[in-house]
Amino acid sequence: MGEYNKEKFVIKGKSISGMESIHRPSLSFWQDAWRRLRKNKAAFIGLCIIVLYALLAIFAPMLSRYGFSSMDTSAMHATPSAAHWLGCDATGRDQWVRVWMGARVSLTIGLFSAVINMCVGSVLGGLCGYYGGRLDMIMMRVIDILYGIPSLIITILVMIVLGKGVTCLIVAMCIVGWIGSCRFVRGEVYRLKEQDFVMAAKVLGIPDFIIIVRHIIPNIIGLLVTNLCMAIPGAIFQEAFLSYIGLGIAPPNCSWGILAKEGIQYLRIHPHEIIWPAFFICTTMLALNLLGDGLRDAVDPKLRGTE
Amino acid sequence: MAKYVVKRVIAALLSLLCLITIVFFLVRLMPGDPFTSVKLTKEVAANMKSYYGFDKPLLLQYATYLGNLFQGNFGYSMKYTNKTVNYIIGQTFPFSADLGIRALVLAISFGLVLGIIAARNRGKKLDFICVLIAIIGTSIPDFIMGAVLQYFFGIKWGLLPVAKYLGFEYTILPATALAFYTLTSVSRVMRASMLEVVQQDYIKTARSKGLTDFRITWKHQIRNAITPVMTIMGPTVAAVLTGTFVIESIFAIPGMGKYYVESINNNDYAMILGMTVFYGMFLVTCNLIVDILYGVADPRVRIGKR
Numbered sequence: 001m002g003e004y005n006k007e008k009f010v011i012k013g014k015s016i017s018g019m020e021s022i023h024r025p026s027l028s029f030w031q032d033a034w035r036r037l038r039k040n041k042a043a044f045i046g047l048c049i050i051v052l053y054a055l056l057a058i059f060a061p062m063l064s065r066y067g068f069s070s071m072d073t074s075a076m077h078a079t080p081s082a083a084h085w086l087g088c089d090a091t092g093r094d095q096w097v098r099v100w101m102g103a104r105v106s107l108t109i110g111l112f113s114a115v116i117n118m119c120v121g122s123v124l125g126g127l128c129g130y131y132g133g134r135l136d137m138i139m140m141r142v143i144d145i146l147y148g149i150p151s152l153i154i155t156i157l158v159m160i161v162l163g164k165g166v167t168c169l170i171v172a173m174c175i176v177g178w179i180g181s182c183r184f185v186r187g188e189v190y191r192l193k194e195q196d197f198v199m200a201a202k203v204l205g206i207p208d209f210i211i212i213v214r215h216i217i218p219n220i221i222g223l224l225v226t227n228l229c230m231a232i233p234g235a236i237f238q239e240a241f242l243s244y245i246g247l248g249i250a251p252p253n254c255s256w257g258i259l260a261k262e263g264i265q266y267l268r269i270h271p272h273e274i275i276w277p278a279f280f281i282c283t284t285m286l287a288l289n290l291l292g293d294g295l296r297d298a299v300d301p302k303l304r305g306t307e
Numbered sequence: 308m309a310k311y312v313v314k315r316v317i318a319a320l321l322s323l324l325c326l327i328t329i330v331f332f333l334v335r336l337m338p339g340d341p342f343t344s345v346k347l348t349k350e351v352a353a354n355m356k357s358y359y360g361f362d363k364p365l366l367l368q369y370a371t372y373l374g375n376l377f378q379g380n381f382g383y384s385m386k387y388t389n390k391t392v393n394y395i396i397g398q399t400f401p402f403s404a405d406l407g408i409r410a411l412v413l414a415i416s417f418g419l420v421l422g423i424i425a426a427r428n429r430g431k432k433l434d435f436i437c438v439l440i441a442i443i444g445t446s447i448p449d450f451i452m453g454a455v456l457q458y459f460f461g462i463k464w465g466l467l468p469v470a471k472y473l474g475f476e477y478t479i480l481p482a483t484a485l486a487f488y489t490l491t492s493v494s495r496v497m498r499a500s501m502l503e504v505v506q507q508d509y510i511k512t513a514r515s516k517g518l519t520d521f522r523i524t525w526k527h528q529i530r531n532a533i534t535p536v537m538t539i540m541g542p543t544v545a546a547v548l549t550g551t552f553v554i555e556s557i558f559a560i561p562g563m564g565k566y567y568v569e570s571i572n573n574n575d576y577a578m579i580l581g582m583t584v585f586y587g588m589f590l591v592t593c594n595l596i597v598d599i600l601y602g603v604a605d606p607r608v609r610i611g612k613r
Contacts, residue, residue, distance in 0.1 A: 046538050120448065133392045135322070148322030150327070150590045177417045237448055244450050244553055262414055264454045268462055278451045284392035293442070306371060 033222065036298040043294020049287035053280070056118075057103035066094035068101040069252035077270045085222065086276045088291045089262060095273065098254050099280055105166060105255040107284075110236040113173040118228050120174070121181025128182070129189030136186075143179055151176040152238070159242060163248035173238055181227065188220045222299030229292040240281065256281045310395070311602050319595040326587040327376065331369055334580045359383070359577070372580075381581035384570075392581030395566060402472055403562035409478055410485035410547050418490040419536070422497025422589055426532075427524065429502065436492065438474040444491030448580050453484035457557065470559040481558045485550045489543050498534040537601050539595040548586065 027035065037043055059132060061068060065086075072092035080087045101232035110207045128136040162168035193216075201211050236256070242248040243257025250257070256277055263274030349354070356362050356599065360371065381392035425437035447455075460480055461469035468477045503509065505528060511521045551564035559565075563582065570578035 081457070137558050144318050145321045148319060148591055149326045149592060150545050150587060152545070153586055154329065156571070157330060157579075157583065161336045173422075178352070231591055233446070234449055239447055241553065245556075246572050260448075260451060260454075264450070267454055267458055271458060274451075274454055274458075278455070281448060281451065285448075286443065289442055289445055 004098050021217050029218070033295075033298040040294040040297060042290045043298070046128060046287035046290035046294065049283060050291065051285075053103060053284060054107065055099050057107055060100035061097050062098045062105070066097050068097045068254065069093065070082055077179045077266070077273070079272055081269075087272045088274055090266065092253060095259075095276060098259060099256075099277060102256045102277070103280065103284075105249060105253065106239055106257070106281075107237050109166060109169055109173075109239045109255070111230040113170045113177060113235045116170065116174045117177040117231065118181050121178040121183075122149065122185045122224065124178070124187030125187075125217070126189050126212070127184035129186040130193060130208070130216065132190075136305050139182075140186075143182060146176065146179055147183075149176070151179075152241075155238065155242070156245075156247060156255070159247040164248065166249065167243065169239060169248055172242075173235060177235075181231075184227065185220065185224070188223065189216060191217055192216055215300040222295075226292060226296040229288060233288045233292075236281075236284065236288075268281075308602065312439055312599055315595055315598045315602075319591050323588060323591050324366075326591070327373070327584055328369075330580060330583050330587070331372060332365075332576060334576050334583075335365065337527055337574065337576065376584065378439065379552075381585060382577040384575060384578045392585075394576055395578070397562065399561060399566050400562040401492060402560055403548075403555065403564055406478065406485065406554070406560065407544075407547050407551060407561060409482040409551070410489070411544070413482055414486040414489035414543070414547070418493025419497050419533075421490070421494035422431075423501060423524070423529065424504070425494065426501030427496045429577070437498070439508050440497075441491040441494050444487050445495075447484060447487065449484055449488050449550045449583055450557060452487050453481065453554050453557040456480045456484050472558070472560040481554050485547055486605075488550070489546055492543065492546075495537060495571060496536050497532065500535040504532045511591050532603070533602050537604065540597045544593045544597075545590055548590065 003218065029179040037047075054292075070093065072094075073087045075084060076090060078084050078088040078092070084094050084096065086099060088094055124139065128139045136154040140273055154176050158175055159168065162172060178187065198211060198215055203213055206214075220287030239248055239255060241259060243255050244261045246261075249255045259277035260274060260281065263277055267272050311362055318324060321549040346413045353362075363371075366379055374381070379393075381396065384390045384392060384395060413469070421437050421440065425434045425441075428434045430436075457469055458481060467480050471477055472481075509531075510523060510527055513527050514560050518526075548564075551562060554560070556563040566578070567586075570582065
């Protein structure tokens, strides 16, 4: 055994600059979420379906040679064929075009009412949660009372008063729809406000506005996007329901709810008239639900698989 | 506890008053009136209006309406001559209630079982199947579910009656269609809450005591996991109730939902008003009961830690 001394040891690979260098590219929050979302097969398929449907809703009616309300008495109740891909309805209107016109209406209503509800709810909920005090007290009492009122009943009545139409539908759905997101955002903001990093920012004398923009919003935006994605199917559901009971869109315009309603009348003799609208409604719902689940996991990996 | 109950009752009453007020004034804002569609001379229409009290000031009408409601009188129908709203509710509500209760029992029992099975087999095939059922269930609107069930079981295979509501075999399809959506939301909440409970210390304690798996799940896990399910009972009842609107018209069941939709299409003010207020009272009462039960089950709620 020889002696160990310093000369026998050579420092091989220590370089300060090498240790400090970053091996992987740094990912922002959204890049990271996007990476996780892509890995989640179900969610990615959901996203693809939605993009596909949105594109079809925009372009399919333009590219078809049939108008969505033009009737063809020789093709009444036609079954699917090369001329009419999904067949025709009771007055000989092409179902393929009607399905995608309906998609335009249903998707627009779903998206707009969900976004409006989310925005109104977030602003009110955020103010209540952040500033608290008397405003919060009053708002919470009001919301407690409003929350007790069955929202669908109010929506139905408002629809009766306003009449049929896309704008009326969106307005009717937003009158009570913001309450849920308001409660949710208030709770989140209230929780964040108590956290140390917000406290630190406050102590440093940063104005409230900057704290909200820089600290509070980035921390809840992920959850907000997820909730938004979950709220869209709910809104599409509601539209379909209202159209179904005769309150949504005025004929000859169509939405998925109206197509389902018209189709169900001929269920026994012409089942293809209900099957295809039903298929598109259900796959859209499924896609949005899968995407919502995937987004929730992507923006907040802690919650993965618990719900 | 008493303070909590009183607080909930007051909030519920305020909600109800608010609802009645909103409904009353909204109904008055509705376009068209029930007397224009009938071939009536002006004098007759005016007579009818004064008969129903529409010529009096709005606030007086409102006060009268509140007074009548207080005595349990929901008003008259204007379309079905000489029928009170009370009479129609009395005729039709039993059907809806029967259907609703069947659907609720079905949804809650199957939902809980599905949730428990999924949580017990977390990450395995069985869990995947349960979650898949849940996610598919939330994607199918109940009117489509109703139509699909009706088509396959009633028309194509001829196993069950297609419509009407005359006996047990008539109830199966509508109750299933109504229950399916609710079932899936119950199972999702149950699964999540089971998975949360399983990480708690008392489960570890139970396990280290050497209790059997079955006993742990039955005695400790399920009992604790079931409280969050109660919170969604309010929305669940509401969902089942609105579901009856469409399911009843698909299956031709003479229930209240069918009448409600009809009176909307007929502009029958008094019916809409009466039935809406009835639905509102019903739902507010259900929510109140759920809230109070929740307070009983979970003491943390009572002292306001929410």
